[in-house]
Amino acid sequence: MPVALPAWPDALRSRGLRIWSGTVLGLYLVTHLANVALGLASVAAMDAAAPVLAAPWRSPPGTALLGGALLIHFGLALRALYRRRTLRMGAREAWQVVLGLALPFLIVPHVAATRIEPALTGLAMTFAEQMRTLWLLSPASGGRQGVAMLVAWGHGCFGFWFALRGRPWFPRWTWALYAGALLVPVLALLGFAEAAREIATLPAPAVPLPPPVRRAPSPDTVRLWLYLVFAAPLAAVLAARGLRYWLGRHRRIRVSYPEGRSVSVPRGSSVLEASRMGQVPHVSLCGGRGRCSTCRVRVTDGAAMLPPASVQERHTLARSGAGTGIRLACQLRPTHDLAVMPLFAAARPRGGVVPTRQVGAASHERELAVLFCDLRGFTRRAEDWLPFDTVFLLNRYFEVVGEAVESAGGYLDKFIGDGALALFGLGSGAEVACRQALAAAAGVSRGLHALNADLAADLGGPLRIAMGIHVGPAVVGDMGYGAAVGLTAVGDGINVASRLEGEAKDRDVEAVVSTAVLERAGLPIPAGEAHAIAVRGRSAPVEAVMVQDAATLAAGAGPVPA
Template sequence: MKANLYSKIRLWSGIIVYIFVCMHLLNHSLGLISIDAMERGRAIFVLIWRNPFGTILLYSSFLAHLSLVLITLANRKSLKMSFGEATQTIFALIFPLGLIMHVMGTRGAHELFNFEDTYQNELYTLWVDQIQFGVMNSILIVLVWFHGTIGLYFWLRFKGWFQKRISYIYALVIILPVTAFLGFVSGGREIKFLYEEGYYIPPKISEEMINTVFQYILIGLTIYLFLILSVFFFRLLKWINRKRHKLIKITYPDGTTVSIEKGTTVLEASRIHGKPHASVCGGKGRCSTCRVRVSFGKEFLEKPSDEEKKVLERVGLNFNTRLACQITPSQDLTITPLLPPDSSIKSSRNVPLYYDGAEQEIAVLFADIRAFTSIAEKKLPYDVVFVLNQYFKTMGKAVEISGGKIDKFIGDGVMALFGIQKTPKEACLSALKAARAMSEGIEDLNFNLREDLDSPIKIGIGIHIGKVILGDMGYADSKSITAIGDSVNTASRLESLNKDFESELLVSKKVLDLAELEQQGFISKEVSIKGRKEPLSICVIEKATNVNIPLL
């Protein structure tokens, strides 16, 4: 609960500071028009942020955000992190150094000495009188901007709408700081011209003002550097204390064991000991890519927090699965990371229960074109591709309207799955409905291509039901949900046997029994299937359109 509260405070305080920076950059961008335009924009900016409410909101947000950055850094069990996290953290630690000087030179001077920190005066200081501060100010803006942008990206990248509009968002991320910098340069060149021509006279700055502002800057920098040193001193004390306590062992699938102190998350354990572990969100509990299956010790773990439950429910994971970034074992644990270390954002989105492997009884359908080689030999390559694409389209639509899922296209063949997360009866009815739709679709296809084909396309279909292993299998971008098992091989064998019976559909009797369909008029046979000890009872159906299926 505390971690969740910290996360929300850090997020929303960061958003407030980011809005402030966005407005600041927009104000700078007006320099592309004129200094007067910048000043008119500044009037609105000051109205929003220099009233009591705006001041309290901004500075409390900044202090809260910085404090939580330091607290998080102090409490991390390991400083190993992704490049994005490391960049964001380094920027977060550096930019307060420049911010202290910038704020004291503008707002501080205004409050203490009633100094008018107008754009004319600031541009003169940063572009003409003290250009080194102008360079530092530009670097500061870049650091703040990209720190906030990285943070927002980590938060929003799991939103579907964000991924759809990411190219436009990237453009804005680049355009705003660029236009702000160009506006700053344009304003600086204008004020330099006005100063050299005598149209602008800079205000006199007293020695007292310079010394006072400098003293406050020195105090601020000293306090901040002390806080950073305190964080690392605290980490040193924790490391010394860790050596005195009993360690907890975590066992990985390859049999290796790592030891951690109590209070360390499983994800931190992987990072500390160099075990590759996916974590798209950086361990903030926003994605599910660090998920693990707990095979031993789950009874000793605390129950999932509300936030972890939401993530687990969103991706449809079972009770043995937990987020590695959210569990802190108090006893020895055996875990299996469920995603490869290089998993992407896509892996964090909604996935079915069988995604990581499950056994289920489903119907499997194979369909293939009879004697396609002889058809292809008489056609140009372009014609072959055209005919095949029309055929695949027909097969795909038949599977989709029947509630099935295309597993893969193999040459001129199709493999489809039916009844995933449904009853066996529904699986069989869906598969038979798809077979009928395929037969009807092929008749229409033959009619439409009658002038392009020397002879009508004929297909063979095989359907069987049984237990298979479902899961996301493959390599890299070629991974997809597929099924393996004896039932898959049986359905494939039935499809190929159609040519022996000169039929269009061979279906195991088990499928028709589970579908509760009338079997009169079908020829019953027993066939030997390679890999099966017992013969398989099947029904030979001349045309798949002969199957009468009730409305599902």
């Protein structure tokens, strides 16, 4: 029975605050860097654009919004740091955390000089004065400011990548976003350097500025207090983590997994953190943020003692159609021993060696056995799945196909959506190639049956395959353009195999195999089971056999040469 979706996800507020505060900070950073990039034109252009790009942030509402976003974002980062029971994480996530915690300490001198000091003295600092100070009077400060800019931009890019990568439109805009992420800081650095060089050619101001009227502590005192504002809570969080670890040495729980594995972890750790501490393979495509359901587990023992699911967890489980007893491992923090079974098994390490190319850059005509396979009805079913779940399932399916093809001695040409094209006979005769193609089809069928068994509780119905196998002439060689050049094949055999794969869908069978493949493999053609199939662009039909269960193909194919 699916979990009911609450009317208003209150527990999502911390996530929403983190995203919106990050958006405010990101918008400020983009406008500020755009203003600096105008230094490529002139310092006058920077000052002319400041009323539009910088002045709104210097107004009382803008200052309050920016300062509040910074404090909220930093506070939520400290909260997340404290809640973590293990610091094991992916490289991107680790970089995001390190850059985010370092950033406040890098920007303190700049904030003190450009925002605090002018507010206390009543003397605004123009871009020309900033360039003169950072480039001529204190180059070390200019270098530190450049590093701070790159750290801020890198942290923001990681944050928005984590937040947006699961959106359906994200893959279509990936390259545009990457280009923007690269161009904005590069243009800002070039603008800064060009404006500073322009200032260096101008004479120093002839009339010294009047001494400022100070109404508050010295600049060193201001910077010290700003450092303390950020250092004190960070130190408190680290001390609290150490104290919690010391107190919790004897307050531990045990998380048990299938096959007799178990992990002892401090009470309050999430199940996903327990898996990472115990090096138990556990899928989590969103980084443990509750944005996908690939880490979900079935609680097989101890469910009565579990804390209730948060609204965020219930929201994600409802979207994935999870039933009773299913929890998100990244959100579940048990207080008593329990046993769980991960529903999405982690991908197995591939022990085979990817075959090297057996054909050079020049094109050759060969007789190849061709296998086309495609999932049936997957696009329609994936409409109701979370994007991360769809990616995970496709990768598991691609793993099944890739291992079956490579173990049979074939060459995996390409994946097309949820379909795949495999070639056999690049380095052998057509007879061997046909036996390899049949063995690969059988391996795909067996692997998909095993995958369906692993994910039976979550798929809502088994994944179904359709395959077409044919043998015929093809031109093989490196084809494509630029970075997309790769080994592939074109020819009549490819077209026919593709048509037979479509026929397998229409006739509701796992595979349609041309009689030419069976004859070359040395297999008898069952009497009365060969059908003439019309192929578009071909005058003569193709004789083929319908195979309900492709796993039976390997039984008569004989041994496949290594």
